Amino acid sequence: xxxxxxxxxxxxxxxxxxxxxxxxxxxxxxxxxxxxxxxxxxxxxxxxxxxxxxxxxxxxxxxxxxxxxxxxxxxxxxxxxxxxxxxxxxxxxxxxxxxxxxxxxxxxxxxxxxxxxxxxxxxxxxxxxxxxxxxxxxxxxxxxxxxxxxxxxxxxxxxxxxxxxxxxxxxxxxxxxxxxxxxxxxxxxxxxxxxxxxxxxxxxxxxxxxxxxxxxxxxxxxxxxxxxxxxxxxxxxxxxxxxxxxxxxxxxxxxxxxxxxxxxxxxx
Numbered sequence: 001x002x003x004x005x006x007x008x009x010x011x012x013x014x015x016x017x018x019x020x021x022x023x024x025x026x027x028x029x030x031x032x033x034x035x036x037x038x039x040x041x042x043x044x045x046x047x048x049x050x051x052x053x054x055x056x057x058x059x060x061x062x063x064x065x066x067x068x069x070x071x072x073x074x075x076x077x078x079x080x081x082x083x084x085x086x087x088x089x090x091x092x093x094x095x096x097x098x099x100x101x102x103x104x105x106x107x108x109x110x111x112x113x114x115x116x117x118x119x120x121x122x123x124x125x126x127x128x129x130x131x132x133x134x135x136x137x138x139x140x141x142x143x144x145x146x147x148x149x150x151x152x153x154x155x156x157x158x159x160x161x162x163x164x165x166x167x168x169x170x171x172x173x174x175x176x177x178x179x180x181x182x183x184x185x186x187x188x189x190x191x192x193x194x195x196x197x198x199x200x201x202x203x204x205x206x207x208x209x210x211x212x213x214x215x216x217x218x219x220x221x222x223x224x225x226x227x228x229x230x231x232x233x234x235x236x237x238x239x240x241x242x243x244x245x246x247x248x249x250x251x252x253x254x255x256x257x258x259x260x261x262x263x264x265x266x267x268x
Contacts (some may be wrong), residue, residue, distance in 0.1 A: 002192065002227050005060070005179065005201040006220055009038060011046050013215040017206070018054045020220035023199075025050060027061040027086070030203055030211045034148045035092045035120060037064035037077060043084040051085070060088035060118065065148065068094050069102050071109045082115035088141065089113075092148065095121035097128040104134050111138045122148045123182070127159045132167045135176075142177030143167075144201065150211060155182030156191060168197050183211075189226045200227060 003023035007030070008014045014025050027043055029036035038046075043061050050057060061084070063077035078089045091110060093103050103121075110117045119135050121127065123145050135143045145167060147158055155164070164180065171178035180192060181201030192200050206220050207213040 002197060003199050004220075004224050004227055005181070005199050006206055006215070007062075007201065007203040008046075008215055010042065011049055014046050014050055015053070016215055016217040017220050018050060018057055020217040021224040022057075022220055023224075024058045024060060026090070026201065027059065027081075028203070033065035034122070034146060034150065035062040035065050035090065037062055037081070040080045040084055043081055043086065047085045058087045059085075060090050061086045062090045062120075065092060068099065069106065071106065074106070074109065075113060078110075078113055078115050078117065082113075087116060088118045089115045090118045090120050090144070092122050092146070093119045093131070093135075094125070095123050095127050095131045095145070096125035098125070100128055100130060103128075103131045107131075107135050107138055111140065116141055118142045118144060118179075120181075121145045123155070123159050124148050124152055127163050127167065129163065129166055129170065132170050136171055136174035139174070140176060142179055142199065143171055144179035144181055144199065146201070147182035150183045150204070154184060154188065155180060156188060158182065161191070161195075164195055168195050171198075186223060186226060189223070193227065193229070 005024040005026050006017035006022035007026040007028040008017050009029050017025055027038045027046060029038050047059055050059060061081040063081050066073050074091055078091060081089045093106050095103060107119055110119060117140060119140060121131060124147050127145060132143065147155055168178040177198040179199035179201060180197045183204050184200065184202055185205045202223060204211040205223055206215050208216050
């Protein structure tokens with residue numbers, strides 16, 4: 001089953017998302033960027049309250065949009081969030097081919113930190129699967145893909161379906177949790193379900209208005225039901241059509257999106 005990660009900015013939103021069925025609570029300040037950090041005192045307050053009310057609910061925290069290669073800031077901010085008791089600390093890593101070397105150095109540095117780090121591979125300029133492979137070989141608990149700029153389009157506009165399929169399969173081969181995020185909406189649920197990540201992350205789709213608007217518990221509840229197949233997907237005709245050139249070659253199992261998911265795509 002695909003688990004839903006709900007990004008929240010404060011305790012009220014965290015409580016609403018948890019009560020509405022979110023599987024993971026992700027602490028993030030959307031007004032401060034794709035991985036905007038919530039202040040450490042706020043993280044601590046949210047963690048303390050959620051642990052009392054939902055003791056088994058995993059909590060993650062983003063540490064801000066950092067300059068690639070700024071390992072000193074990475075360590076400092078990861079420590080700030082980690083000390084608050086979150087289960088996972090999320091940090092962005094550029095994942096395009098031009099950034100391969102710095103991505104590998106950053107991933108290796110992250111793996112040496114004391115905290116349970118989850119790299120978020122930023123794919124605005126593409127996804128080099130070698131970065132995915134390196135992250136998975138380092139045995140992080142999970143690896144996510146996301147977009148840094150929400151103005152440039154959603155995940156499916158930045159990365160071909162075949163590459164996303166391969167990312168999910170590479171992670172599974174290494175027993176690492178694969179996660180997808182990046183301005184995902186209700187209309188993308190068919191593609192998300194076809195790809196079958198372990199985690200799907202949302203902010204925009206859960207809010208009234210833009211991603212900086214107030215999280216709506218009803219939206220959380222509805223989207224959670226759609227991910228699990230318990231509810232009709234709003235406006236299914238709006239789901240993006242699979243690009244035949246980007247999709248993998250034909251495989252035995254197809255689905256109603258027209259995208260065929262490979263059991264071992266691009267994994268040698």
